[in-house]
Amino acid sequence: MGIQDWSEDIILVDLPQEPEMGDELTTVTEMVRDRGDCDVVIDFSSVDIITSSSLSKQLNLSKLLVDCNHKLVLCSVAAAVKGIFMVTGLDGMFEFADDNFLALSSLQKEPQQAVSEEPRQTPSEASQEAPLEESEESCGARVRV
Numbered sequence: 001m002g003i004q005d006w007s008e009d010i011i012l013v014d015l016p017q018e019p020e021m022g023d024e025l026t027t028v029t030e031m032v033r034d035r036g037d038c039d040v041v042i043d044f045s046s047v048d049i050i051t052s053s054s055l056s057k058q059l060n061l062s063k064l065l066v067d068c069n070h071k072l073v074l075c076s077v078a079a080a081v082k083g084i085f086m087v088t089g090l091d092g093m094f095e096f097a098d099d100n101f102l103a104l105s106s107l108q109k110e111p112q113q114a115v116s117e118e119p120r121q122t123p124s125e126a127s128q129e130a131p132l133e134e135s136e137e138s139c140g141a142r143v144r145v
Contacts, residue, residue, distance in 0.1 A: 003028060006041070010107055012100065013042045018051055025057035032064055040065060041103040045076035050084055062093065071095065075103040 003024070006012040013028055015021055032038060040061065050058075062072045075097040077085075085091040097103035 011040045021054045029061045039071045039107045041073045073103040
């Protein structure tokens with residue numbers, strides 16, 4: 001288990017079981033904030049359950065990455081865990097891959113959007129135009145807060 005720099009722009013996370021999962025997700029989120037310019041692959045091969053607290057931390061990580069035009073890919077997700085994503089309606093918010101090799105190759109095949117482009121917005125954000133400013137949750141990019 002652990003967090004590793006797969007390349008200059010990809011972090012690979014071997015996610016541990018609960019209760020350590022929440023701490024690991026918090027650490028990854030802090031790394032993304034500090035590092036600024038990376039995608040994240042989370043390997044769920046050791047996970048058989050996920051709590052609402054860990055789901056919340058994963059949503060925060062996803063939002064941080066999306067705001068910075070980067071991706072989060074979940075891989076090796078067991079059927080029972082994927083069922084939790086489906087029941088909560090979160091399966092459409094994440095990209096899934098069968099294993100970490102497919103997840104990593106999906107990131108390497110897709111060129112990243114230029115940092116100067118507008119970050120993707122949720123419908124509520126699009127309706128509330130706010131000035132660009134540096135957010136403490138930003139990953140080195142300017143995001144709407």
